[in-house]
């Protein structure tokens with residue numbers, strides 16, 4: 001399922017406080033692409049990610065997944081779409097501190113009233129090197145392990161697309177490198193579409209397609 005981003009603009013505030021966070025951003029993301037979006041702080045990366053993934057609405061423009069215009073529907077339809085089609089990975093991991101790794105991983109299924117499949121949990125735990133950590137609480141895990149739990153949680157409902165917002169921003173370079181290597185490996189193995197936002201050029205360079213955003217202007221970086 002390709003994602004078509006058509007001339008997305010986002011304006012915050014009005015009058016003197018008016019900010020054009022995104023100006024006519026356009027891109028086509030093909031099924032199975034691994035792409036990165038790099039830009040400095042305040043350039044519009046999070047705004048773009050939120051609009052492509054349906055967490056926020058554009059001021060103008062459309063985002064289509066296959067033939068579905070995701071911003072055309074109601075908030076309820078959009079959140080159902082997100083739950084089924086999209087996995088999210090955040091800089092802060094966003095694990096629930098009172099739940100074990102296993103419970104965090106299956107949470108998206110419970111929220112969608114689906115029955116957790118233990119074989120699937122085990123498969124993801126194995127891919128992510130978490131097999132002997134499933135019964136630990138987040139605070140008993142290293143940062144790298146917590147982010148790997150978050151990756152398993154992003155994958156558990158078998159979404160087509162994974163969005164990662166500064167996934168290594170809270171990790172030292174060694175565990176950040178390990179997390180990215182696993183994420184890349186899984187992206188290839190499972191054939192997912194992966195969109196990574198980063199301000200780290202080493203991470204951006206791992207992607208098959210690289211985009212840059214400056215002051216709300218998005219462009220694709222062509223190989224030199």
Ligand code: ADP
Pocket residue numbers: 012013019020021039040041042043044045046047048
């Ligand atoms: P980045 O993720 O690259 O740091 P953002 O997308 O968060 O950039 O922000 C882009 C611009 O939009 C910035 O100038 C920021 O201050 C502004 N902005 C972001 N969110 C809001 C908001 N909710 N209200 C007003 N301005 C915002």
Ligand code: ADP
Pocket residue numbers: 139140141142143144145175178
């Ligand atoms: P990673 O490669 O995932 O970043 P580390 O090398 O940082 O892992 O950690 C090694 C081991 O130390 C881990 O298996 C983890 O169980 C434990 N550990 C690391 N940080 C913490 C922490 N803050 N609290 C409890 N245990 C930790």
